[in-house]
Amino acid sequence: AQSVTQLGSHVSVSEGALVLLRCNYSSSVPPYLFWYVQYPNQGLQLLLKYTTGATLVKGINGFEAEFKKSETSFHLTNPSAHMSDAAEYFCAVRSYSNTGKLIFGQGTTLQVKP
């Protein structure tokens, strides 16, 4: 069965500092991986995705993530945090069921301090 684990339910960084949000997955087949961001009282916005090809994927707002098969990881980074990056972040893996549903991690709240 596929699963996603996000290490750290809450991450706090200073404005301008590096952001690192951790995501590990479990999948017996090559995964499709996603990072979504959710601002308060809103739906989810796609940040970036990995399907095939280049393992370092770049997304919106300066975020990027690297697919590391050997570590079964897909950590999200941003070299410089902005106050506007404060939000909830979800890592997800696409299920290989015929519905193609997403399996989400528990979420990580990013706090950015001035």
Place this chain on the structure above:
Amino acid sequence: GAVVSQHPSWVICKSGTSVKIECRSLDFQATTMFWYRQFPKQSLMLMATSNEGSKATYEQGVEKDKFLINHASLTLSTLTVTSAHPEDSSFYICSARDYGGQETQYFGPGTRLLVL
């Protein structure tokens, strides 16, 4: 990018009434849509997968007679919470899968339901 809308964004209703939530893909066709429920400070819980022209597939533990799903067209799916009770109060989010975009799911803005 692909846009998914939900209506209404907020709804307050009395216990025992039914509430319908619409999910629309505005600029692409979605043969598959998904309905999620989210409790405060928690992740999304998939309720059901909605397939155009066929019956929805419900996740284990979700009452299909309580949460009616209809996917009558390639751009519209509806979720009806029947005989709503206070414990149904939650944030409901839909998503639509764009096959043209490597099967990426695009999410609606969510609907906040409060049952009094």
